[in-house]
Every structure is written in C-alpha cells, then in structure tokens.
Amino acid sequence: MSASGYRWLECEVAPGLFDTERNVRFVVDRDESGDEIDILVDSGLVQERGEVKRGHRVPGRFRVCVVKQEGLHAVVFLPVQSVKYGSYVSVLTDRLALN
Numbered sequence: 001m002s003a004s005g006y007r008w009l010e011c012e013v014a015p016g017l018f019d020t021e022r023n024v025r026f027v028v029d030r031d032e033s034g035d036e037i038d039i040l041v042d043s044g045l046v047q048e049r050g051e052v053k054r055g056h057r058v059p060g061r062f063r064v065c066v067v068k069q070e071g072l073h074a075v076v077f078l079p080v081q082s083v084k085y086g087s088y089v090s091v092l093t094d095r096l097a098l099n
Helices: none
Strands: 005-015 021-028 035-042 046-048 058-070 073-082 086-092
Touching: 005 046, 021 046, 021 058, 021 086, 035 073
Parallel strands: none
Antiparallel strands: 005 021, 005 058, 021 035, 046 058, 058 073, 073 086
C-alpha cells in the first residue's frame, strides 16, 4: 500500500439524522488505546454491507485520505472532524482497503 491516497476504512454504519448522512463508528489506534469514535459522514462516502435501520449497525467502510503510513499504523484525514480527535487520526493499516 502506498504512503498516501484515498482508502476505505472499516467501520460500523448506522443511519444519520438525515437520509443523506450515516453515523460511522471506527477504532482509533491512538497510543494503542483502541478507542471507538462516531462521526456523521455524507452517505456518498460510505459503503454498507447490509440494510441500515434505526437502532441497528451494519458492517461497512468509509472513504478517508491516508497522509502517512509507517509499518502497521497510518495517519488518515477524516471527511469530517471528530469532536475528540479532530481531523487526523491514527488507525491500523489492516483496517484500510484500496477498493
């Protein structure tokens, strides 16, 4: 995998507040804490593996930009800022896919 470019990050997907957005939950690899965070993302940047319904999460992935990769870790730029971590987060590279 190259050091930069767009990738898909594994997540769990739930409906957002509006039809045009999705709530995505993913694991941040910050100091190996494994925190899970939720952000609201435009539905055009999300691929679900199942039917998204209120009160139910399905596996999926969403589009991020990899800005740096070293070994098993990558720093990605999120499509929207997270409250806790901001726009850039560290994730494990095995959770990223090219297509």
